[in-house]
Amino acid sequence: xxxxxxxxxxxxxxxxxLRLSCxxxxxxxxxxxxxxxxxxxxxxxxxxxxxxxxxxxxxxxxVKGRFTISRDASKNTLDLQMNSLRADDTAVYxxxxxxxxxxxxxxxxxxxxxxxxxx
Amino acid sequence: DIQMTQSPxxxxxSVGDRVTLTCRAGQSxxxxxxxxxxxxxxxxxxxxxxxxxxxxxxxxxxxGSGSGTDFTLTISSLQPEDFATYYCxxxxxxxxxxxxxxxVEIK
Numbered sequence: 001x002x003x004x005x006x007x008x009x010x011x012x013x014x015x016x017x018l019r020l021s022c023x024x025x026x027x028x029x030x031x032x033x034x035x036x037x038x039x040x041x042x043x044x045x046x047x048x049x050x051x052x053x054x055x056x057x058x059x060x061x062x063v064k065g066r067f068t069i070s071r072d073a074s075k076n077t078l079d080l081q082m083n084s085l086r087a088d089d090t091a092v093y094x095x096x097x098x099x100x101x102x103x104x105x106x107x108x109x110x111x112x113x114x115x116x117x118x119x
Numbered sequence: 120d121i122q123m124t125q126s127p128x129x130x131x132x133s134v135g136d137r138v139t140l141t142c143r144a145g146q147s148x149x150x151x152x153x154x155x156x157x158x159x160x161x162x163x164x165x166x167x168x169x170x171x172x173x174x175x176x177x178x179x180x181x182x183g184s185g186s187g188t189d190f191t192l193t194i195s196s197l198q199p200e201d202f203a204t205y206y207c208x209x210x211x212x213x214x215x216x217x218x219x220x221x222x223v224e225i226k
Binding site for chain 2 (some may be wrong): 098101103106107111
């Protein structure tokens, strides 16, 4: 079964760091277009970061220079290193796989992990 | 980034109603438009991709249409399990931006 399971969320003080991890099963993360989408409470969906199948990356302006996306082929995980966290980073973070066929769409979502940045 | 705007932001409807949700792109996205359904506390779920292709298992009461900048999602006869928030997403260019969502509530 194709599945994504996130971990690593929690309560962190402003300025702190967290590392989110997304464990994939049923497919290999290293060959796929993967990313992190976040959703603040009561708000919409926002792409945080993407890593393309070729290794290129995208970061939302709001996280550029603070977050780093990476893949670990040995563990088959997608990771998100989050530094200098701010209150407005508080959200549920979803790991997502983008199906790359004739039309791109997110075909697999994780269940989400909650990040709360507060003192 | 391509901006996506959904309207209305919320609506109230009754079981059995026909409901139409609208999504507008800031520039033409051709037919690269997807729809997702999200229920409280759950991850979004793909409903429709490429404007009108239903994801496997999605009931035929869901219908997508449009092209260019204007798109609609129609639910022909609203069922209790359809009360949720719906998001459109363009897939013409990365990042695959989302609209702000339309929440469908019970009247």
